[in-house]
Amino acid sequence: MRRILxxxxxxxxxILMGYLLKKHYEVIRAINGIDAVEKVEQGGIDMVLMDLxxxxxDGLQATRIIKEKYPDMPIIALTANAFSSDREQAFEAGCDEFLSKPVNSELCLETIAKLLK
Ligand SMILES: [Mg+2]
Structure with a gap:
């Protein structure tokens, strides 16, 4: 089973995200950007869903650090403030995809599957 941070x-x-993902993926949690970087560095992570x-x-800084070291690590940005500037900043930081909250379950699963291919 693929492992999603x-x-x-x-x-x-x-908890909501866990319910959505746990049927198809192993789910691991990071509680902030520092924790996210550390957990990716520990290895075994196939993808990151990154709250900004x-x-x-924050998620932008964590994404920059992770992408510098692991350019191929897929990262999906998630944010409640879906201003176009947030989207731009997320892509500039290196995020591969961007989803706004509340997350559309189907779209989220599709986006994950696409990036894990
Ligand atoms: Mg948050």
Whole structure:
């Protein structure tokens, strides 16, 4: 089973994402950007779902660090503030895809499957 790191500081959002993913993927959580970088460095992660707004280190910064070291690691940005500037910033930081919250379950699963191919 492929392993997805869900970087999400909000417990409810993480639980919802867990329900969506756990049937098809092994789900691991990071609670902020620093934790996300550390968990990717520990290895075995196939993809990251990255909340952009997190304490300590936000998702943009974590994405830059991860992509510098692991350019092939697929990263999907997630954010509640779906302004076009957020989208631009996410792609500039190196995110491969961008989904706005609340997440459309079907679209989320499709996007993950596409990037894991
Ligand atoms: Mg957040």
């Amino acid at each position: 869900v970087a999400e500081d909000n417990d409810s959002n993480f 707004k997190m304490p300590e280190m």
